[in-house]
Structure formats: structure tokens, C-alpha cells
Amino acid sequence: MSVKNIVQAFEMSEYRARLDKVRARMSKAGMDALLVISKADQFYLLGCDAPDASDHAVLVTLDDDPYFILRKMDADGATEAGCWLSKDRVIAYPESYVGGTGEQSVWEFIGQFVKSKVKASARIGVEVSALGVFSYPKLAAALGGQEPIDASDLVGACKVVKSERELFYMRQAAMIADRAILAGIDKIAIGARHPDAVAATMSALCAGTKGIPGGPAPLVYLRGGEFAKAPHQPWMDDGFAAGQEYYLLCSATRLQYPAPLARIAHLGPVVPHRKHRHEGAMAGFHAVVDAMRPGATCADVARAYQRAIRPYGFIKEDGRFGYSLGLGFIDGPSLAFNNYTEIVANMTFHFESTFIDRGETYLLSDTVQVTDTGAELLTTVPRDLFERPA
Numbered sequence: 001m002s003v004k005n006i007v008q009a010f011e012m013s014e015y016r017a018r019l020d021k022v023r024a025r026m027s028k029a030g031m032d033a034l035l036v037i038s039k040a041d042q043f044y045l046l047g048c049d050a051p052d053a054s055d056h057a058v059l060v061t062l063d064d065d066p067y068f069i070l071r072k073m074d075a076d077g078a079t080e081a082g083c084w085l086s087k088d089r090v091i092a093y094p095e096s097y098v099g100g101t102g103e104q105s106v107w108e109f110i111g112q113f114v115k116s117k118v119k120a121s122a123r124i125g126v127e128v129s130a131l132g133v134f135s136y137p138k139l140a141a142a143l144g145g146q147e148p149i150d151a152s153d154l155v156g157a158c159k160v161v162k163s164e165r166e167l168f169y170m171r172q173a174a175m176i177a178d179r180a181i182l183a184g185i186d187k188i189a190i191g192a193r194h195p196d197a198v199a200a201t202m203s204a205l206c207a208g209t210k211g212i213p214g215g216p217a218p219l220v221y222l223r224g225g226e227f228a229k230a231p232h233q234p235w236m237d238d239g240f241a242a243g244q245e246y247y248l249l250c251s252a253t254r255l256q257y258p259a260p261l262a263r264i265a266h267l268g269p270v271v272p273h274r275k276h277r278h279e280g281a282m283a284g285f286h287a288v289v290d291a292m293r294p295g296a297t298c299a300d301v302a303r304a305y306q307r308a309i310r311p312y313g314f315i316k317e318d319g320r321f322g323y324s325l326g327l328g329f330i331d332g333p334s335l336a337f338n339n340y341t342e343i344v345a346n347m348t349f350h351f352e353s354t355f356i357d358r359g360e361t362y363l364l365s366d367t368v369q370v371t372d373t374g375a376e377l378l379t380t381v382p383r384d385l386f387e388r389p390a
Contacts, residue, residue: 008047008082009255010165015084018045021158023062026151032122034060034151035114035139037130040328041155042068043256050074050081051256054098055135057110059117065089067117069110071098107135111142125151160324160332162346166257167369170325170348172212173259174367174378176252180204181263184222184248185386188265194222194235201250208252215253218329219260222248223361231354231361242267242390245274247363256327260350261379262365268390277362278385280312281353285364285383288321288335288351292368292375298339305335305353314355322351325367345372 022045026034036042036058039051045058046068056070068075068083068090075092083090091113097106118124124143128136129152140148162170184201198220208214222235224246240246244267251260266274287308291301305321320339324332325348333341335349352365367378 008084009049009169010047010163012084014163014165015045015047018158019060019066022060022155025154025157026060026125027062029125029149029151029154030123031125031149031151032062033114033118034125034154035110035127035148036060036066036155037127038155038328040256040331041127041130041159044155044159044327046083046085048078048081048083049255050077055106055110059114061118067091067113069093069113071095071106105135105138105142107139108142111139111144114143120145123149125149125154127152127155156328156331159326159328160347161344162326162348162369166326167346167348169254169257170259170367170369171378173215173252173254173257174261174380175212176205176208176214176254177250177259177261177367177379178381179209180250180252181248181261181381184220184250185263185265185388188240188246188248188267188386188388190240190242190267190390192240194238194240197240197248198222198235201248205250205252212254215255217250218253218258219249219251221250221262222246223363231363240267243271245270245360245385247361249363249365251329258325258329259367259378260325260365261367261381262352262363263381263383263386264362264364265386265388267388270385270387273358274360274385276312277314277357278364280309280314281355281362281364282383283312284309284314285351285353285366288353289368289375289377292343292349292351292370294343294345294370294372296343298333298335298341298343299337301335301343302337302339306337309355314357316355321353322349322365322368324348325350343370345370348378 059067072092126148183204184197187197187200202217205217206214225244249262284305287304291304320334320336322335354363
């Protein structure tokens with residue numbers, strides 16, 4: 001009988017290095033233990049690539065391997081899902097906690113387990129922002145004693161600068177995204193429906209490329225025509241209309257590492273005011289690429305974008321122009337006027353050139369890596385207005 005080898009996404013040395021970074025921040029914050037609730041942060045530390053809607057937690061201490069506390073169904077297959085922990089460190093809670101009608105909460109189980117592994121005087125950090133409004137008081141009560149320390153951003157701060165292996169997966173995701181956006185644009189035509197283009201995009205995101213398997217499609221938006229001003233409505237059961245432009249935004253994933261991008265298709269010849277808008281956006285795009293380098297701040301990049309689009313008659317006075325990108329999608333600072341986070345090499349961003357003009361929403365975006373000398377674009381589809389036959 002053949003035995004399938006379980007391939008972990010990263011070498012053990014990388015997981016150990018991640019734990020060391022987390023423990024250093026724990027120690028600095030005066031924590032003896034940390035409960036990691038975010039599924040993206042759990043994957044970052046343990047490599048278990050099987051996110052589930054049920055409540056899970058990782059217990060990190062300063063001097064031993066973590067414990068992974070999760071429902072029995074998932075615990076039984078944690079190794080097969082890539083988790084590097086030994087089986088005695090994977091703690092299963094009964095399936096009766098999932099969807100049951102009893103009063104006992106899984107957070108009571110997790111809290112009691114934590115208390116059995118740390119001293120009564122231990123200072124415990126918790127990713128509070130990842131807990132629901134009803135879950136936090138149950139966990140806090142189960143932990144007993146003093147109020148937990150809010151450690152919502154502790155692991156996230158360790159994720160912002162990417163390793164070479166993480167960047168490798170994001171480059172693979174970008175290759176898939178390039179293919180997917182072209183597949184979707186190819187379906188934008190008179191007589192086709194919005195769902196037709198979305199379906200082609202999603203199919204390519206899931207299929208991947210030759211040699212690079214795709215993954216779940218977390219994000220596909222298609223907007224244009226009369227209702228283009230609703231930016232976060234994904235798509236409509238509508239047909240494409242001549243003389244209109246449409247933006248298509250998608251994100252590929254490779255082992256949960258994302259690479260989003262957006263491009264614009266125009267049905268028929270591009271009219272002058274839309275061409276002007278695109279030229280302004282591209283001026284802002286090039287300014288961002290030039291400004292995004294080690295030593296600059298996120299605010300510096302935002303100001304560079306604003307200066308570049310102003311001569312074209314466009315102003316974006318607030319909001320963000322993009323954000324740090326990684327596990328969990330948004331994993332760090334925003335490119336915004338009020339964010340003075342310093343940019344360093346191997347940070348990754350999703351940069352969006354977007355504004356509303358004449359009642360139409362324009363959106364063009366790319367995945368960008370900061371290198372030692374500047375910015376490298378991981379998504380490579382031409383930044384053109386794609387003219388489709390009318």
C-alpha cells in the first residue's frame with residue numbers, strides 16, 4: 001500500500017523562527033502565554049491549511065511547543081492538513097460542542113485547558129479582536145483571575161515582512177491571478193451576463209496554472225454600467241452593455257497567500273473622458289511605484305499618488321490607497337495620509353488606483369513587493385483599458 005507524504009508549506013526552521021519572533025514580543029509585553037484565535041495567525045504558526053468555521057485556539061508559551069485546541073473532526077486530520085505539531089500537542093474537544101444546544105461553551109473547554117498548562121499567576125494574552133462579542137466574556141471567565149491582555153496585533157506584526165518562501169507563494173498566486181483576470185475579461189461581451197465573466201474568472205482561480213494548483217477564490221468583483229457606484233457588491237445578474245466600461249477585481253491564493261489585481265474592460269472604443277481618467281490613474285500608479293521603497297512611510301506613498309493625479313483634475317482627500325497584504329488578506333498598515341509606518345524590504349501591498357468620476361467607479365490594482373531598491377510588481381497583466389468588441 002502506498003503512503004502519501006505530507007508536504008509542509010515551510011521548513012521547520014521557518015516555523016521556529018516565527019515562534020521566536022512571537023515569543024520575543026510576548027516577553028516584551030509581559031506575557032507568559034498567548035492564545036491565538038485568528039485562523040490566519042494559526043496557519044502562520046502551525047501550517048494547518050484547513051480553516052473551519054468552528055472555534056479553534058493555539059496556546060503559545062515562552063518555553064515549549066504550542067498546543068493546538070480544535071474540534072475532534074479537525075484534530076484527527078491536523079497532520080494531514082500540514083500541522084507540524086506532534087499528536088500530543090493537538091488537543092481535541094468533543095463534537096458535541098459544535099452546534100449543540102447545551103449551555104457549555106467551547107471557550108470554557110479552552111479556558112480550562114489553558115489554566116491546566118500555565119501558572120495561576122500567568123499573564124495571558126488573547127487575540128481579542130478575533131473573538132465574537134459573546135465569546136470573549138465566556139473565555140475570560142473560564143481563564144479566571146485577572147483580565148487577559150489584548151494581544152490582537154501581536155502575531156500580525158510578525159507577519160508584515162515576508163520570508164523568501166512566502167514571497168515565492170505570492171508570486172505563484174500572482175501568476176494565477178494574471179491568468180484569471182484575462183479569462184474573465186475574455187467573457188465580457190455584448191450578450192453575455194456578468195456571472196459568465198465571474199464564472200470564468202473563478203474557474204481559472206481554482207484551476208491555477210500548469211504546475212501551480214489554484215485555491216479558493218476569496219474575492220471576485222465585477223462592476224460597471226449604471227450601478228458601478230456600489231463598490232462592494234460583487235456582481236449582478238445583468239448583461240453587458242455597449243459603450244460601458246467594467247472593472248474586474250479578483251484575488252488568487254496559493255496556500256492562503258493572496259495576490260489580488262483589477263483591470264478595466266471597455267465595450268467599444270474608449271471615449272475621451274475615460275481615456276483621460278485612465279491616464280490620470282496611471283500617473284498615480286507610476287508615482288506610487290517610484291515612492292514605495294525602504295525608508296519611505298505609507299503616508300509618503302499616499303502623498304505621491306495625490307500629487308500625481310491632481311494635474312488630471314482628481315483628488316482623493318481621505319481613505320486609503322492600498323494596504324499591507326498577506327495571510328488573512330489585510331495584514332498590516334494602510335497606504336494612507338495618516339499612516340506613518342515605515343516601509344521596509346519584503347513588505348507586500350495591494351495598491352488600488354480608484355476614484356469616482358462622472359458617476360462611474362474606476363478601479364485598477366496590483367500586488368506589489370517592496371525590494372531593497374524599490375517596488376516590484378508581482379501581477380503583470382498590461383495596465384491597459386481592454387477594448388472589447390461592441
